[in-house]
Amino acid sequence: MKFFQIRALAASVLLAGGLAAAHAQPAQPARTAVRGTIDQVSPTSVEVTARNGTKSTIALPADVRVAAVSIAKLTDIKPDSYVGTAAVPQADGTLKALEVHVFAASLRGMGEGFRPWEGADGKKGSMTNGTVGSVVTTSGTTMKVKYKEGEKTVVVPPDVPVVYLEPGDATLMKVGAPALIFAQKGDGGALKALNVIIGKDGTIPPM
Known part of the structure; x- marks a missing residue:
């Protein structure tokens, strides 16, 4: 089975301000990409072990977008x-x-x-x-x-x-599946998933 190296686009943080504003608007919450293997999944969260061994628990909103690669x-x-x-x-x-x-x-x-x-x-x-x-x-x-x-x-x-890359659903999020999750950090560093990409047949998600 052939595995691809993961390459990811680093998300940028934008600052904006109106012409009449005295200061720029606050920065958007930090975003991060978690690349690894799913350990556990529930209707509201997913646990992932990253390639470097770090474990993360990520909240899954009801409307999270899931894709398959x-x-x-x-x-x-x-x-x-x-x-x-x-x-x-x-x-x-x-x-x-x-x-x-x-x-x-x-x-x-x-x-x-x-x-x-x-x-x-x-x-x-x-x-x-x-x-x-x-x-x-x-x-x-x-x-x-x-x-x-x-x-x-x-x-x-x-x-x-x-x-x-094609649309998917939550049934793709299974224990052992390779995943790439773009998440947003909230207060205290808690992660909430924005997009989830799951590899089919062992394919490691690129991007």
Whole structure:
């Protein structure tokens, strides 16, 4: 069974203020990504052991969004596919993909745009979510990814992990399942899940 390394987009904290405001609005509560294996799950919480051995208990709101991720192929990247890719810049101005996730049609538009990204290993790059305009396949794949503010050319080497992301539900959250949970820290550091991504058949969620 093939396991992919987890790469995650680091969530940013935004400060905002009106033109007439004397000071900026308070920062949004801190967000974190918990990557690991589910130990226990109940209707209101999930316990996870992270890759570094840290254990966390995360509250599950009734409306938490759950998605499933499974192994896909380079050939699943087609014109008009909606994709997300973590990548690093190349000397010629293109981006080199580190992973690609292909979204189900019902998730089109999720996270659209281009933004800074930092992987679990601290490596910095970018995350691009958008619609594939064209695909050229040679020894890998080169794709044009269009989003509202622009377009990026992304080179996808043949050995880059490609996964499929689709809507899921709470039944996917089982003991032993690999999970990626984006959570928000509340007062006292308590965690509340915002999004839960569960790997099918042992697939480790990317992003």
